[in-house]
Amino acid sequence: MNSYRQTHRGSILQLAVFLVLTGFAGSMLAQDGSAFAPVYARDVAPILQQKCVSCHNPDGIGPMPLQTYQQVRPFAALIKDRTGKRMMPPWHNDPTTGIQQFKNDASLSEQQIATLAAWADGGAPEGDPANLPAPIQLLAGGAWHLAEELGPPDLIIKSRPYDVIANGQDQWWTPDVPFEGLESDRWLRAAEFKPSYPLGKKVVHHGHAVLQPADGGRAVALARYGVGKSWEMYPQGTGMLVPAGGNIAWNLHYFPVGIEGEDDVVEVGLWFYPEGQQPELVTNGESMFRVDGLNGMARGQDIIIPPHGYQVLQGTHVLQSPAVLHSFRPHMHMRGKVMTMTAIYPDGRREVLSQVNKYNHTWQIAYIYADEVKPILPRGTVLQFTTVFDNTANNPINPDPNQWVVFGRRGVDEMSHAWVGITYIDEEQYVQAIAQRRAYQETLSLN
Numbered sequence: 001m002n003s004y005r006q007t008h009r010g011s012i013l014q015l016a017v018f019l020v021l022t023g024f025a026g027s028m029l030a031q032d033g034s035a036f037a038p039v040y041a042r043d044v045a046p047i048l049q050q051k052c053v054s055c056h057n058p059d060g061i062g063p064m065p066l067q068t069y070q071q072v073r074p075f076a077a078l079i080k081d082r083t084g085k086r087m088m089p090p091w092h093n094d095p096t097t098g099i100q101q102f103k104n105d106a107s108l109s110e111q112q113i114a115t116l117a118a119w120a121d122g123g124a125p126e127g128d129p130a131n132l133p134a135p136i137q138l139l140a141g142g143a144w145h146l147a148e149e150l151g152p153p154d155l156i157i158k159s160r161p162y163d164v165i166a167n168g169q170d171q172w173w174t175p176d177v178p179f180e181g182l183e184s185d186r187w188l189r190a191a192e193f194k195p196s197y198p199l200g201k202k203v204v205h206h207g208h209a210v211l212q213p214a215d216g217g218r219a220v221a222l223a224r225y226g227v228g229k230s231w232e233m234y235p236q237g238t239g240m241l242v243p244a245g246g247n248i249a250w251n252l253h254y255f256p257v258g259i260e261g262e263d264d265v266v267e268v269g270l271w272f273y274p275e276g277q278q279p280e281l282v283t284n285g286e287s288m289f290r291v292d293g294l295n296g297m298a299r300g301q302d303i304i305i306p307p308h309g310y311q312v313l314q315g316t317h318v319l320q321s322p323a324v325l326h327s328f329r330p331h332m333h334m335r336g337k338v339m340t341m342t343a344i345y346p347d348g349r350r351e352v353l354s355q356v357n358k359y360n361h362t363w364q365i366a367y368i369y370a371d372e373v374k375p376i377l378p379r380g381t382v383l384q385f386t387t388v389f390d391n392t393a394n395n396p397i398n399p400d401p402n403q404w405v406v407f408g409r410r411g412v413d414e415m416s417h418a419w420v421g422i423t424y425i426d427e428e429q430y431v432q433a434i435a436q437r438r439a440y441q442e443t444l445s446l447n
């Protein structure tokens with residue numbers, strides 16, 4: 001269970017290498033000790049290709065393309081600024097605490113950040129175009145991301161068309177649509193939420209598609225979306241039961257800033273396990289964990305953030321059975337700054353599992369743990385969540401620090417909860433999972 005310690009050591013090592021590389025004056029040194037002067041073609045383009053152009057292309061959600069020297073050159077200083085502050089790429093996990101291995105890690109290494117900075121400081125030279133990396137194939141704007149790995153979806157469900165008004169304010173669209181296309185109950189393997197292209201990608205802020213089964217049984221959340229989080233794939237052998245038939249309750253939050261359009265339709269692609277195959281572990285997908293005063297208080301009742309002030313809220317949840325965590329996705333609004341998820345084990349030991357310390361409401365990022373490090377928690381573990389709200393003028397996206405802020409669903413009001421991908425397991429499965437983890441750690445220490 002302590003395998004994340006491993007990664008701390010890794011990042012300290014990385015930091016040491018970085019300090020050696022950058023020297024004290026902030027200029028970079030090459031391995032032979034001579035000054036390293038990064039150029040676009042050889043040093044910068046590969047980083048942008050790997051970490052930026054998936055959004056910064058003419059069809060992507062980034063405001064400007066970053067695919068050629070001519071496009072990138074005018075933004076050199078801004079690129080240094082945004083990457084140096086770790087605002088770009090959008091990945092707001094605290095690199096100094098908690099688990100650091102993720103399936104979807106978008107962050108830059110310290111060394112990449114230093115390269116971009118040294119390049120901008122050095123006058124952003126082009127270098128020899130012969131050293132440019134080979135062009136990469138970008139996913140078409142309307143494509144399913146998961147199709148590359150899983151093939152086309154087994155079933156696609158659609159919302160009803162919505163006319164988007166360009167008023168720059170929150171709009172909600174909550175159509176009910178019959179759920180058709182399944183002949184029998186099936187086990188869900190993966191789901192992807194896809195706003196229309198190109199309109200929806202720019203105006204759908206977040207949403208869910210929840211199945212209300214025909215027999216009146218428990219509702220099943222098929223997909224939850226936020227800018228920065230569009231798909232969910234359960235680990236091999238884990239699935240969610242989807243009853244055939246019922247109604248899909250769509251809950252779509254539009255936030256169109258100056259953009260309008262007609263007939264916007266959102267789609268969700270579903271991938272199932274083969275018919276008749278039942279996965280070993282049953283998950284409910286992402287579950288909501290409140291981070292506010294629980295004890296019988298109505299949700300959000302204790303969110304009261306003073307003007308020019310801060311508020312810290314906590315929520316605790318005792319695990320009634322052992323569990324495996326797959327992902328962590330904090331949800332706050334414009335004053336939200338930090339959310340921490342800590343495990344307090346039955347023996348009293350505490351461990352920070354994840355901390356997002358540069359939260360930005362624009363992005364709803366699910367931090368998806370790598371399989372080798374995902375937390376396996378015994379029954380009785382307390383999951384403790386802590387949020388910090390910043391209503392001061394130091395918060396760059398604070399619309400008005402003079403206001404009191406309370407709970408509400410508009411972006412200018414607040415919320416305080418986490419979506420955690422969680423699978424509850426029984427004691428036997430827990431013992432097995434821990435044994436597997438130990439065996440894995442032993443192979444690491446042998447190498």
Ligand code: HEC
Nearest residue numbers: 051052055056061062063075078079082083088089090362
């Ligand atoms: C997941 C999509 C995504 C990725 C990946 C991404 N960006 Fe962005 N970028 C955006 C969006 C959207 C904005 C505008 C909104 C915002 O600032 O959050 C933006 C804004 C910026 C800005 C500020 C532009 C301005 O005019 O204010 C810079 C600079 C930038 N990105 C550089 C980068 C660099 C460099 C990388 C890679 C190291 C990167 N971005 C990766 C989506 C992305």
